[in-house]
Amino acid sequence: MRVDKFLSEMGKATRTESAKLAKTGKITVNGSVIKRSDVHIDPEKDELRLFGEIISYKKYTYIMMNKPEGYVSATEDGRDKTVLDLLTEEERRKNLFPCGRLDKNTLGLIILTNDGDSAHRLLSPKHHVPKTYAFKSKYPLSSDDVKSLEAGVDIGGYVTKPCTLNLDSDGTGGKITITEGKYHQIKLMLDAVKNKITYLERLTFGNIRLDENLKRGEWRHLTADEESLLLEK
Numbered sequence: 001m002r003v004d005k006f007l008s009e010m011g012k013a014t015r016t017e018s019a020k021l022a023k024t025g026k027i028t029v030n031g032s033v034i035k036r037s038d039v040h041i042d043p044e045k046d047e048l049r050l051f052g053e054i055i056s057y058k059k060y061t062y063i064m065m066n067k068p069e070g071y072v073s074a075t076e077d078g079r080d081k082t083v084l085d086l087l088t089e090e091e092r093r094k095n096l097f098p099c100g101r102l103d104k105n106t107l108g109l110i111i112l113t114n115d116g117d118s119a120h121r122l123l124s125p126k127h128h129v130p131k132t133y134a135f136k137s138k139y140p141l142s143s144d145d146v147k148s149l150e151a152g153v154d155i156g157g158y159v160t161k162p163c164t165l166n167l168d169s170d171g172t173g174g175k176i177t178i179t180e181g182k183y184h185q186i187k188l189m190l191d192a193v194k195n196k197i198t199y200l201e202r203l204t205f206g207n208i209r210l211d212e213n214l215k216r217g218e219w220r221h222l223t224a225d226e227e228s229l230l231l232e233k
């Protein structure tokens with residue numbers, strides 16, 4: 001792999017910047033300064049340093065973010081801020097995208113990655129990845145509402161798959177776990193039982209749980225264990 005491609009994939013420098021960094025002696029490979037950024041290296045074996053700091057190669061990046069209100073789950077938007085705006089410049093250079101969508105006013109766990117194949121698999125309806133949300137509703141849900149929602153409701157020509165719902169004691173909220181991801185699904189499900197979602201926060205995505213230490217708008221890389229949990233088939 002070319003050094004400039006390596007540095008750009010690791011979010012460290014654009015190709016033009018890499019050329020300048022090489023020319024000015026800021027890059028070493030296995031201890032020797034390289035003067036050109038089109039030199040080829042083996043990312044797994046060679047030791048590349050930028051300003052003396054080892055840059056290790058990682059093919060893909062996986063990030064968990066606690067999405068705040070008001071941000072859209074997209075890579076760009078003409079009007080609204082996107083979840084990518086919350087990342088650092090270095091991360092933004094890695095061509096990350098949100099793995100699935102949360103509505104603009106939905107909060108909580110969103111995974112960002114540049115691993116297109118895995119994202120595609122995780123989002124495919126075939127895989128039934130469970131997602132748990134905390135919600136609040138405008139009116140209390142009756143036990144019949146819960147039964148209907150769990151069995152599946154018509155959200156405009158589509159009947160939702162069975163899900164599980166645990167109500168809080170006052171009935172105006174709780175946890176709901178769905179295994180699909182239709183547009184506005186939970187809002188439409190509550191509409192279908194003549195109610196209204198007033199608060200929605202995603203807590204889990206597959207085996208990944210939102211880190212309680214992340215404040216709204218904060219993010220971190222998945223740990224190696226979380227990566228394995230996310231990617232296990």
Ligand code: URA
Nearest residue numbers: 103106184185186187
């Ligand atoms: N269901 C919704 O209605 N909105 C979301 O953001 C996620 C699930």
